[in-house]
Amino acid sequence: MEHEINWKQITEEAASTLSSYIKINTTNPPGNEREAAEFLAGILRRESFEPEVLRFNDRRSNLVCRFKGSGSDKPLLLLSHMDVVGAVASDWEVAPFSGAIKGGYVWGRGAIDCKGPGVMELMAFLMLKRAGVTPKRDILLLANADEEAGGGAGAAWVVENHWDKVAAGFVLNEGGVGISGTYGHDLMMPCFGEKGPLWIQLKARGESGHGSMPTPDNPNNRMAAALARIARYDTRIKLMPEVRDVLLTIGKTMKFPASLIAPLVVNGPVLNVFRKRLNRSRKINAILRNTISITNIRAGFKENVIPSECDAVLDCRLLPGEDKDGFLEELKGVIADPDIEMKVMQYHSPSLSPASDGFMQALRKVVSRNNPDAVFLPMLAPGYTDSRFFREKGAIAYGLVPCLFAQEEIDSMHGTNERISMRCLEDGIRNIFDMCAGF
Ligand SMILES: [Zn+2]
Numbered sequence: 230m231e232h233e234i235n236w237k238q239i240t241e242e243a244a245s246t247l248s249s250y251i252k253i254n255t256t257n258p259p260g261n262e263r264e265a266a267e268f269l270a271g272i273l274r275r276e277s278f279e280p281e282v283l284r285f286n287d288r289r290s291n292l293v294c295r296f297k298g299s300g301s302d303k304p305l306l307l308l309s310h311m312d313v314v315g316a317v318a319s320d321w322e323v324a325p326f327s328g329a330i331k332g333g334y335v336w337g338r339g340a341i342d343c344k345g346p347g348v349m350e351l352m353a354f355l356m357l358k359r360a361g362v363t364p365k366r367d368i369l370l371l372a373n374a375d376e377e378a379g380g381g382a383g384a385a386w387v388v389e390n391h392w393d394k395v396a397a398g399f400v401l402n403e404g405g406v407g408i409s410g411t412y413g414h415d416l417m418m419p420c421f422g423e424k425g426p427l428w429i430q431l432k433a434r435g436e437s438g439h440g441s442m443p444t445p446d447n448p449n450n451r452m453a454a455a456l457a458r459i460a461r462y463d464t465r466i467k468l469m470p471e472v473r474d475v476l477l478t479i480g481k482t483m484k485f486p487a488s489l490i491a492p493l494v495v496n497g498p499v500l501n502v503f504r505k506r507l508n509r510s511r512k513i514n515a516i517l518r519n520t521i522s523i524t525n526i527r528a529g530f531k532e533n534v535i536p537s538e539c540d541a542v543l544d545c546r547l548l549p550g551e552d553k554d555g556f557l558e559e560l561k562g563v564i565a566d567p568d569i570e571m572k573v574m575q576y577h578s579p580s581l582s583p584a585s586d587g588f589m590q591a592l593r594k595v596v597s598r599n600n601p602d603a604v605f606l607p608m609l610a611p612g613y614t615d616s617r618f619f620r621e622k623g624a625i626a627y628g629l630v631p632c633l634f635a636q637e638e639i640d641s642m643h644g645t646n647e648r649i650s651m652r653c654l655e656d657g658i659r660n661i662f663d664m665c666a667g668f
Pocket of ligand 1: 342
């Protein structure tokens with residue numbers, strides 16, 4: 230199906246909308262997403278949609294809008310978040326909330342995470358009506374508050390309190406991206422699952438004293454020994470069938486003879502032989518096992534005082550199917566010091582959608598048509614997004630901003646000079662529009 234669409238004009242409109250959207254500072258905390266929700270609602274109302282602003286409180290809102298389809302198939306929900314992380318203005322080439330349009334890019338905090346993708350979804354949604362397309366199923370547009378701080382005022386709250394308005398069978402969200410020119414290939418990597426973050430605080434206590442006379446129970450010594458054991462510890466490799474398929478697809482894209490060896494490597498026992506080498510690829514390592522990063526160590530206040538406490542924080546990430554309590558027991562064994570206290574600071578369970586559902590096939594078809602040279606590589610994400618709340622409700626959720634970013638665009642996310650190219654905007658809108666029109 231071909232629609233009469235002027236893509237150049239649509240992309241310019243998207244860039245101008247994104248520029249205004251970035252100017253609304255929604256740094257979280259505190260978020261203040263209400264103004265952003267009203268901004269999006271205004272655009273939708275001007276084109277005779279009926280958006281609803283779901284008020285969490287006076288300053289924080291979420292926005293939902295429905296476009297009726299012809300059939301009764303389960304709705305497809307386009308998901309994004311309106312809040313952004315902070316920015317240190319002095320490090321940037323442009324003011325982070327200026328929304329500058331220059332050099333073929335829209336610049337500013339949120340350009341990629343996640344206001345740019347939100348605008349792609351908005352434009353695709355508007356175009357359904359403009360082009361007179363009636364999709365088979367209802368299409369829902371949802372822009373959430375509070376993704377960057379856990380979703381308590383956003384996705385978690387909306388799903389809990391307004392499920393009737395957002396009940397969807399399928400969700401397209403952030404979480405995966407396309408990247409151009411990685412290892413000589415363009416890769417389009419939709420995420421079908423996410424690892425679960427488990428943040429743990431460790432505490433050792435002892436008697437404080439003068440640094441000139443060492444004490445037998447210096448908490449720093451005990452913590453240092455425990456952390457050394459953790460740092461040396463290799464969690465076991467658990468090869469999920471979905472991850473096996475990821476590795477096989479990567480193998481196929483490699484040059485001979487690696488392409489020939491790859492299928493052999495992808496079975497449990499052989500994989501174990503390559504453990505040490507696999508540890509070296511951070512990305513591959515993270516999808517093969519539960520991981521532990523020591524992220525904070527705090528103790529002491531003066532050079533000659535032995536402190537009475539030493540704290541450390543571990544950022545652990547669990548694979549889908551893994552059990553938190555089992556992992557905590559395992560960790561206790563590694564620490565091997567009953568006097569070190571362990572406290573769970575935060576935990577979100579891992580989440581998973583079937584990797585080869587019809588939804589994924591439809592996504593593959595659309596993306597392959599519009600980006601014929603890209604390798605389509607469904608992925609497990611080491612990080613987490615709002616998708617988990619929808620998976621808990623039974624929806625199939627995939628994370629993909631369907632355009633090919635340059636590596637330096639990806640690196641600008643949560644960093645300095647965040648920006649998105651016009652080419653990416655156009656590509657993303659086109660893919661999302663085709664997905665809505667054809668799925
Ligand atoms: Zn995000």
